[in-house]
Amino acid sequence: MAPVQVSNLRKSFGALDVIQNVSIDITDGEFLILVGPSGCGKSTLLRMIAGLEDISDGRISIGNRIVNALSPKDRNIAMVFQNYALYPQMTVAQNMGFSLEISGVKKAEIQKKVAEAAEVLGLTSLLQRKPSQLSGGQRQRVAMGRAIVRDPDVFLFDEPLSNLDAKLRVQMRGEIKALHQRLGSTIIYVTHDQIEAMTMADRIVVLRGGRVEQIGTPLELYDRPANMFVAGFLGSPSMNFLKGTIEGQSMRLPGGERLALPAVPSGHAGEVVIGIRPQNVIVNAEGGTAAVVKVIEPTGAETYVLAEIGGIEITCVVNDRVDFEPGQQIPISIASPNLHFFDAASERRLTDDTVSRAKLA
Numbered sequence: 001m002a003p004v005q006v007s008n009l010r011k012s013f014g015a016l017d018v019i020q021n022v023s024i025d026i027t028d029g030e031f032l033i034l035v036g037p038s039g040c041g042k043s044t045l046l047r048m049i050a051g052l053e054d055i056s057d058g059r060i061s062i063g064n065r066i067v068n069a070l071s072p073k074d075r076n077i078a079m080v081f082q083n084y085a086l087y088p089q090m091t092v093a094q095n096m097g098f099s100l101e102i103s104g105v106k107k108a109e110i111q112k113k114v115a116e117a118a119e120v121l122g123l124t125s126l127l128q129r130k131p132s133q134l135s136g137g138q139r140q141r142v143a144m145g146r147a148i149v150r151d152p153d154v155f156l157f158d159e160p161l162s163n164l165d166a167k168l169r170v171q172m173r174g175e176i177k178a179l180h181q182r183l184g185s186t187i188i189y190v191t192h193d194q195i196e197a198m199t200m201a202d203r204i205v206v207l208r209g210g211r212v213e214q215i216g217t218p219l220e221l222y223d224r225p226a227n228m229f230v231a232g233f234l235g236s237p238s239m240n241f242l243k244g245t246i247e248g249q250s251m252r253l254p255g256g257e258r259l260a261l262p263a264v265p266s267g268h269a270g271e272v273v274i275g276i277r278p279q280n281v282i283v284n285a286e287g288g289t290a291a292v293v294k295v296i297e298p299t300g301a302e303t304y305v306l307a308e309i310g311g312i313e314i315t316c317v318v319n320d321r322v323d324f325e326p327g328q329q330i331p332i333s334i335a336s337p338n339l340h341f342f343d344a345a346s347e348r349r350l351t352d353d354t355v356s357r358a359k360l361a
Contacts, residue, residue, distance in 0.1 A: 002063035002153035003028045009058035020210040031180050031187045035197040036207035042190045050079050078147035079156040084139045086131040093127040096145045117148040137168045157189040194234050206230050228347040231275050240276045240314045255310025259289045265341045265350045275340035281316040288331030293324045
């Protein structure tokens with residue numbers, strides 16, 4: 001286990017900067033997740049920490065060592081890839097112990113470490129099987145076991161669950177989180193799946209275009225997103241955004257409709273954007289703003305209702321079954337105090353203090 005420090009890191013391919021002045025301090029034993037859309041630079045950043053990608057500028061420290069010039073094998077890290085990369089001709093035990101074998105570790109020590117890792121991962125009964133005899137989840141456990149036996153300072157995971165089906169991904173999320181709690185290891189984990197990020201991380205780094213948009217705990221990012229990108233990226237279904245002009249205790253939308261607000265920002269003139277989680281939109285609300293139903297999506301426990309207000313689409317999550325029909329008008333309102341305000345020009349969050357003062361006015 002060791003802390004990791006990324007300082008002013010930059011990576012360029014010719015004139016293209018894919019990592020732009022990124023700085024992150026990762027504490028010893030922390031589970032940090034790098035998340036963002038495809039092409040945002042998260043896998044490139046992980047490969048730079050691993051030593052698989054050259055650094056254009058900046059510094060990476062693992063423990064008390066600057067590792068910029070060190071090869072991957074000298075950084076004492078272990079990486080788990082999405083494609084498992086198991087040797088098909090070897091048994092589970094041989095796959096898990098192979099890196100120790102080529103490092104010259106004695107056979108008895110290898111057997112001890114493999115047995116301990118297999119016990120942690122529930123692989124003891126599978127040690128003599130070949131990869132072709134395993135399920136996808138079991139192969140992923142073997143890949144994790146191969147990393148564990150090396151006793152690294154840092155574990156690096158590069159989208160390890162992307163090849164698994166939905167049910168198995170949920171199971172493996174729990175197993176990786178339990179493994180982290182048991183080992184107390186430092187983990188840096190890359191995913192494009194915001195549900196993985198929200199459920200597993202101690203802290204999340206949201207990347208866009210090679211830049212850090214925000215760093216914080218899952219609930220910090222969910223409750224107080226720094227900008228519209230973070231707000232829209234985290235949360236399922238995605239946050240609704242409505243642009244309009246604040247007038248008194250309501251917002252006037254571009255089509256002239258008015259939406260009553262439980263709170264309004266003070267000291268801000270002109271257009272703003274309000275962000276509303278679909279779970280915080282109340283349908284069939286007395287005195288609400290008229291919306292036209294477009295699509296109904298029942299999921300069983302919940303129903304997603306896609307509606308339209310003055311040409312702007314808004315998603316509502318209803319914790320019940322509804323008998324709405326497309327084209328039907330329904331009144332909607334916003335639950336207090338779950339409302340986010342953003343500057344229309346910069347897309348940055350308006351401060352919580354600004355909104356709080358308005359509530360007290």
